[in-house]
Structure formats: structure tokens, C-alpha cells
Amino acid sequence: MFKLWISIKKDIRILLRDKVGISLMFVMPIILVVVVTGIQNSTFQLVNKNKLSIIICNTDTGKASKQLIEAIDKIGMFKVSQIAKENAKAVSDNMHTTDALLGVVIPSNFSAEVNTKAKNASDKAMTAFSGQADSGAAIVKRQPVSIDQLTLFYNPVLQESLRFSIQGAIQSALQLVQTRQTLRTLYYSSNEKELPKSLEDEMLNSNTTINMLPTSKDGTRITPNASQHNVPAWTIFAMFFVIMSLGGSVVREKVSGSFIRLKTLPTNYLVGLLSKQITYLVVTLLQAAVIFSMGIWLFPYLGLPALNLPSDLFALFVVTLVCGWCAVSYSICVGVFANTQEQANGFGAISIVILACIGGLMVPSFAMQGLAKTMANFSPMHWCLQAYYSLFLEGAKLKDVLNNIGSLFIITVIIQFVTYLGLKRKNLI
């Protein structure tokens, strides 16, 4: 134990005097977390709080098109501005000059054709009501209605899922206009007077509302925000960033004269590696503590949503501990196999970005398909991220993330075994 304690003291001293290494392990990940959370928070706000600007060019002069514009405005997710019908061909140019993300061109026959379609539907309904539906002679023969397409222009930066939401919203506005016109026509055909406004409102607006609630395992209803998503994810990345210091440290010791002396002393080099594991495990825990603290206390001052810690703090500690151990084990493994510091740093940096990609830090793993989804299981970051998301977003307890911790533990043990083989093969132990 004395040898181990002295070795830990030595590693701490060397680490504290390596200012560049410390900044790489603490300052860089902090900057990364703040920047990425800030950017994603802007995106969240763009989608959730800000209205999407939409330019509408109405080439129709009828009532239905005006009702459509009103309906689009009432949806609440768009900031509507109109341009003159003479500019229909220049909608996309207008979008660029005004930074609008969407543009709609309403065709000139829109109102006329909505009316025709409503009349058709009304006639069929009246025929059906009068019991003459089965009589072929009684059905009024009309030409099929064809409304020119409503054209929707969009800025390519909009994600596909958001585009589908926009399309759905405009489709529902369109449906509302057509349904209203059909109701009015049908009512007039039947009663030869206008549909009362109160009845029209009741028939059109009595839809059942949708109450959207986030689900969680602990029953809380905290809505996830950019901080809840990003801070855990980039904390994992930061922990794996120890490779920049630790991987290089192992190589430096290996290629420097000190390693030759260590080999001639009556102590197994595994003591040295255990010392590094303990020292850098504490570093990874400190990284997590610093980043989580920033999320809780500093983010609100930066205009970002505050991080809410999970209710099961012990589970959070266990997940962080195992993830840190895995990051440290991986760094030592790379250091053992690399022959130069450049190899360790280069391979280390690229490999953790790849592990982050396939682990779902950059693209959510639920959005992955086929081989990518299978490969995610081989990234330790994937299991850690799943555990963190369960804790931070779903209010899970320790028992809910044991599966993730177990997988992470198995990967870590495999990495340790590979390191042992590397040490043996290189005659280092």
C-alpha cells in the first residue's frame, strides 16, 4: 500500500505540474459543453418558442384563401407575412432576403375550387339523406374537382422531422377551410339560409385537445431541455478526453529512461498502472462534478436552462464511476500499445470521436439503423449515455440502469484484459 500511495502522490504531482494537460482535461470540455448546449438551446427555442417566419403569396381573390391565411396564422407556430400576388415567382428570392424559412403560394383558382368541391360533397350528401343513393339516375354527375397544388417552399436547414410537422400543420389548416365551406354549403342546401356562426364554431372547434406530458420513471414532470440532453452527453466525452493526458503519460514513461529503471526495481509495473488508474479516476469524477456544477449554477447566468440532477444521486455516482474507470482503462490501453506520444494523442483523439459518433453522442442511437445500431453496442459511451439519459430524463433509479452499468463494466474488463496482454507482449510486466 505504501508503494501505491507514493506512486499516486507522484502521479498527482506530475499531473498538477502539467498545465496543458489539465486545461485539455477541464477547460476544453467545459467550453465544449457550454458551446454545444448553447447552440442546441437556440435550436430548441427556434422550434419550441420562436415562431417560424412564413411568406404567403395569395394569387387567389376569393374568401377561402383568406380563411386559409387566417387558419395558418391561428396555428401559432408561424409568423405570417404576405407579398403581392404579382411576386409569386419570386417567393424563394423573398425568403432569402427576409430570412424567412417558409414560403407558400396559394393558386389563383383556390377559392373557386374549394367552393366546387364543397358543392359536390353537399350534393352527394343531400342525395344520400333523401334515400336516393342507390338510384344511379339520382346522383348528380359532376366533373372531378382538381385544385391546383398549394406550393410550400422551405429553407433546407429545416430538419425533416420539423418539415413534416409544418406540412401537417398547414394540411390541417387547409382541411379546416374545406370542411367549413362544405358545412356551409350543406346547411344552405338543406335550410336555404346561412349556417349560424355559433353552430359553425361548435361543429368545427369542438375537437378534443391533446395534453402532452413527458413521461418519467419517478413520476416527475420536468420537461427535458438542452442542458438535460447535452451536459450528460458531453460529460462522457470529457471523461474520455483524459486520453490526451493519460495516454501520453503512459507513453512518456515507457519511452523515457525512467521506465528502464522501474523495470530494474523490485516492484511490479502493475502498481504504477493501478496508481494511474486511481489518480485519473479521481480526475474523471472531478470533471463530472465540475461540469454538472456548471450546469446547475452557471448555465442560468449564461441564459441557458439549468441542469436538474437526477433524484437517485447514488446511481449517478455509480454510473459516473464506472464510466470514468472505462475512460481511464481505455486511455492506458492506448498508451500501452502506442510507441510514441504522437501516436497516442492522434489515435486517442480520433478514436474517442468515433466512439462518440457510434455511441450516440452526436446522432441519437434511437435514430440509427442496422449496422450502426449494432455498432453502438460496442461503444462504452453508448451504455453510459443510455444510463445518464435514463437518470436525467426519465427519473430512473439504480436498478433501472444496472443493465447499462453491467455492459459498461464488461467492456472495461475486456479493455483491461487487452492492456494486460499488451504489457505481456511488450515485456513490460
Added chain:
Amino acid sequence: MEVTPPLAVSIEHMGFRYPDNTDVSFADLNLQIIKGTRFGLFGPNGAGKTTLMNLMTGVLSVNEGSIKLLGQEAGTQNKEVNKLFGFVPQDFSFYKELSPAENLEFFGAWAGLNKAEIIKRTDELLHILGLEDVRNKPVEKFSGGMKRRVNLAIGVIHNPQVLFLDEPTVGVDVQTRQAIISYLHTLNDNGTTLIYTSHQLSEAEDLCEQIAMIDEGKIITQGHIDDLLKEHKHDSLEELFINLTGKAYRN
């Protein structure tokens, strides 16, 4: 009946090759170094001195034959034998970010000393080697001579019975060289066997009793310095060296 003196090192039919076969190799090498002696190992560049030193200290493992240190098999897996010897490699073998005291604390612990022994030996060695004033300063800011003294201090912290020194005075000034040589004499007077390599042959004449010259992985001569000079009719070790190894450049 002749009594065999106790041996510090016994090399018997030793064979060694580097895995890539690019460097010097040894075949059927035999060498005995008597305990308590000051033994010099000399040879031109690339002769195999450092390789032989690494084999004796267990940094490298032999392919054939055996190397025994004080009667025990040497090798990386034999940690018991590692307590018996110290090694001062040619390259600076310490953590440059740490001070002399911190380096001695770490290497002392790894050499098997307890806390009290480390403190006592650190104070002694820093005093003897003139490093007391800089005991807490990082070694990376030291001159070459100061680093050589730190390198030596670490090698002897655990009072080894056999001390291997691979060019311990290379690149130092006269004062530091004399201080180091003087300290090595003191160690030997106290019973430590010295096994030393250097290209400073005049220095070797002052320090060593017994020598061996090796070239291309073979021992070309060995014995007491005076006997060898008499046998080959030379006045100095340098003349003997040139006579045995030639004047051609070595890599």
C-alpha cells in the same frame, strides 16, 4: 585447493538476439565478476556494452544460458534479485517534473524502502552529492551535471550490493566527474561491487581494478588492468583499446 571468490555476476553460455536482428547479439558469452571489485566494461560504439548491462540488470531477457547476480537468476520476473542491485542508466532515468527529493521518495519506495529509510537516505544522498539547496526544485531546470548526480542518487538510494553504472559521467564538468568518482570509491570501500562502462578510459584507469573489453558481442580480453597492460606491452588503457579494437569508425 583453490578457493573460488564469491561472485557478484556470473554469466554462463549466454546467448541473446534482438527480435529484429538489427543490433548486436551475443553467443555463448561467459564472464565472471568478483564480489566487491570495481569492474569496467569497455568497447567501441555498438560493441554491446549497454545491451550486456541491460541483460545483467534484467531489462532484457537472455535467449540462452544464464546470468546470475549474487547467486540468483537475473531477469524481469525475479523481483527478489532486483533488491540486491542498483542501476544508473546512461539516459536520465527520473521524472523531470519532480524535484530530487520527490524522485528519491518515489524510487526509494519502489526499491522497497519504508518512509523513515527514504527520509534518512534522501537527506544523506542530497548532502553527499551537493543537491541540498535544490532538493525541492524540479529537475528539468537543472544543469547536465546536477541531473547526473540525481541519476546516481536514485541508483544507490537502497544501498545496493552491486551497482551498475552505464557512462555515469558523460557530459559533466571536471568537478562533477571527480565528485562522482570519489563517491563511487566510497561506495566500493563500503563493499558495493561496481560494474561500470565508459568511453573515458583515463577515468576508468582511476576507478577500475578489473576490466573486460568487448567488441561485436564478444569479450576480446579481460583481467586486471595492470596485468593486461603488461601482457600487451602498453602504457595506457587507451593504447590497449586502440590496439585491440582498431582505428576504424564504429556506428
